Amino acid sequence: MTLPRRTHPRPLDIANGRIDLTHGGGGRAMQQLVEELFVAAFDNDALNQRNDQAAFDVPPEMLRGGRMVMTTDGYVISPLFFPGGDIGSLAVHGTVNDVAMAGARPLSLSAGFIIEEGFPLSDLKRIVDSMANASREAGVPVVTGDTKVVEKGKGDGIFITTTGIGVVPPGVNVSGDRARAGDAVLVSGTMGDHGVAVMSQRESLGFDTAILSDSAALHTLVADMVAATPDIHVLRDPTRGGLASTLNEIAVQSGVGIALRESDIPVRPEVKGACELLGLDPLYVANEGKLICICAPEHADTLLAVMRAHPLGRDAALVGTCVEDSHAFVTMRTAMGGNRVVDWLAGEQLPRIC
Amino acid sequence: MTLPRRTHPRPLDIANGRIDLTHGGGGRAMQQLVEELFVAAFDNDALNQRNDQAAFDVPPEMLRGGRMVMTTDGYVISPLFFPGGDIGSLAVHGTVNDVAMAGARPLSLSAGFIIEEGFPLSDLKRIVDSMANASREAGVPVVTGDTKVVEKGKGDGIFITTTGIGVVPPGVNVSGDRARAGDAVLVSGTMGDHGVAVMSQRESLGFDTAILSDSAALHTLVADMVAATPDIHVLRDPTRGGLASTLNEIAVQSGVGIALRESDIPVRPEVKGACELLGLDPLYVANEGKLICICAPEHADTLLAVMRAHPLGRDAALVGTCVEDSHAFVTMRTAMGGNRVVDWLAGEQLPRIC
Known part of the structure; x- marks a missing residue:
């Protein structure tokens, strides 16, 4: 029996190499990609087991009286x-945030990659390194993953699906159906930064003022808020569809109206300017590092103070109130003094914004 | 202030409708798709909360002394x-199996959909219904999900990424690095059915005998095995790259050689025939309802008996032995009496087989 020479393959040519179909085939090329690019970047005990699944301990006392949460986003x-991020950091921040919006402490992430044949390895490494950095900064490890490759023309560079799990502390019960008439509506900062940053890049507008995405992991902000006031009614991050669509969702889920005051909603002047140029309404533009908090009115001041004391909540503001309304409309007193309905986003304002 | 009429939108036209970009936009069209198609099919308490994440109880006694697992697959x-399945049932079975291959009991699944503009709603419904059925049959609910839409030509119909979590019972420690020289290598049934079923469809070969995919959820089989013999060393499902690539992975992880006996490896005659026609080697062809089990030799008979008593393990067989080999080669005594090396899959035998 002739034995093959089991020499080590040459390392991946990150600078000039490209993804081909063998990188998704389950054989030696995929193994090499996983080792040299993914395991090297994400490096943690669970992932380093190199199994098709990650096993890790969850101290039972963490779960005592609490609940688990699970969330996924493509x-x-x-x-x-x-400007301000990339698909890798976004895929970590977005999913950490969806865990945090249950008032939960994130435990771990998984990452599934669908890559188009021909995608440059240098871009893949940049994205994976950015994910790994975001994950380390957030303290939430990527414990398991998967890579698939599709033929050129059957994808668009790279798609990433991340899933997160976490644990809700005892006594915390945050849900979109818990807004009540009289509740205060808070936002953690300026609206529309992410969407405008992405659009400016897409349209090559080159604004004078660089507008950066607000992409950030909000779980430490949420932890501070929950520690101060466990009885928060609703938390949600206004991503796709922006503040307007997210508040409409909550209004319908809770069966309340929401009355906003336009002059209290923080929007950066440069974002306002860019929105005018692009024909967009900042209330419908995606955010990736902001949250909406709805709480009993007596907790609003405490929560605002906690938010403003956190680097990611410095511009937090009270922007409106929940009201009795069997139609669950979101309305707004405009800066001009009129009143208008803030309806759902009807069509697609900004495709592929996250 | 003029209020919009909040009439109910017309229900989705499943028979003739198609996905457009608004279905991924975060607005009303997405909301409708999620309600009428996804929530209607998957219907469970956690999903019905309609939050961006699912919250559910995990009884602390389940975790006492045990560990959690997390796995993802695109x-x-x-x-x-x-023949024998579709991307929806496959996305449930494949991820349930990756949880089970840690010896774990699956708790819940998430599902992320990336859909190409123009995709028929009727196909989407067929796929989602199939996922929901597979999930109900397995007893593992899809508790949370996400939908993104990409422009026509930037995807290929639909991609699905499922993530699963589960709990490993106390005393169970299954991992790819635990194979030892002397261990028995078992498979739960015939090799190559899934890959050949998909290829036959792709190439429109129309074999006389219908070859069905073996796609199935193996967690109840694993539960029976673990109950009989908690000290199983390795479990892994030979998907992409087939038995040969999976055994090579295990051999390297564990630092052992693996000696197979060709005549003991179950392959359906019609699969063997189709492989000859297609120029494929059944040992490299993907399976989606089979597992490899490596255990101490004294447990082999018990485990074989348990597997054969389960509907998904009727054709289980002892196919080889782990041996001392610092090169971690997989070798095979052929039916002709020779010996050959069973190397890694070098290229991409069957692109997009899962």
Whole structure:
């Protein structure tokens, strides 16, 4: 029996190499990609087991009286790199945030990659390194993953699906159906930064003022808020569809109206300017590092103070109130003094914004 | 202030409708798709909360002394519908199996959909219904999900990424690095059925004998095995790259050689015939309802008996032995009496087989 020479393969040519179909085939090329690019970047005990699943301890006392949460999001953003972030950091922040919006502490992430044949390895490494950095900064490890490759023309560079799990502390019960008439509506900062940053890159507008995406992991902000006031009614991050669509969702889920005051909603002047130029309404533009908090009115001041004391909540504001309304309308007193309905986003304002 | 009429939108036209970009936009069209198609099919308490994440109880006694597992897989199979299954059932079975291959009991699944503009709603409904059925049959609910839409030509119909979590019972420690020289290598049934079923559909070969995919959820089989013999060393499902690539992975992880006996490896005659026609080796062809089990030799008979008593393990067989080998080669005594090396899959034998 002739034995093959089991020499080590040459390392991946990150600078000039490209993804081909063998990188998704389950054989030696995939193994090499996983080792040299993914395991090297994400490096953690669970992933380093190199099994098809990650096993890890959850101290039972963490779960005592608490609940688990699970959330998933696909990221198809175009372009892949944008001012203030990229698809890799976004895929970590977005999913950490969806865990945190249950008032939960994130435990771990998984990452599934669907890559188009021909995608540059250098871009893949940049994205994976950015994910790994975001994950380390957030303290939430990517414990398991998967890579698939589709033929050129059957994808668009790279799509990433991340899933997160976490644990809700005892006594915390945050849900979109818990808003009550009289509740205060808070936001953690300026609206529309992410969407405008991505659009400016896409349209090559080159604004004088660089507008950066607000992409950030909000779980430490949420932890501070929950520690101060466990009885928060609703938390949600206004991503696709922006503040307007997210508040409409909550209004319908809770069966309340929401009355906003336009002059209290923080929007950066440069974002306002860009929105005018692009024909967009900042209330419908995606955010990736902001949250909406709805709480009993007596907790609003405490929560605002906690938010403003956190680097990611410095511009937090009270922007409205929940009201009795069997139609569950979101309305707004405009800066001009009129009143208008803030309806759902009807069509697609900004495709592939996350 | 003029209020919009909040009439109910017309229900989705499943028979003739198609996905457009608004279905991924975060607005009303997405809301409708999620309600009428996804929530209606998957219907469970956690999902019905309609939050961006699912919250559920995990009884602390389940975790006492045990560990959690998390796993993710992207499904890009082409064609979407194949003899014996479709991308929807496959996305449930494949991820349930990756949880089970840790010896774990699956708790819940998430599902992320990336859909190409123009995709028929009727196909989407067929796929989602199939996922929901597979999930109900397995007793593992899809508790949360996400939908993104990409422009026509930037995807390929539909990609699905499912993530699963589960709990490993106390005393169970299954991992790819635990194979030892002397261990028995078992498989739960015939090799190559899934890959050949998909290829036959793709190439429109129309074999006389219908070859069906073996796609199935193996967690109840694993539960029976673990109950009989908690000290199983390795479990893994030989999907992409087939038995040969999976055994090579295990051999390297564990630092052992693996000696197979060709005549003991179960392969259906019609699969063998189709492989000859297609120029494929059944040992490299994907399976989606089979497992490899490596255990101490004294447990082999018990485990074989347990497997054969389960409907998904009727054709279980002892196919080889782990041996001392610092090179971690997989070798095979052929039916002709020779010996050959069973190397890694070098290239891409069957693109997009899962």
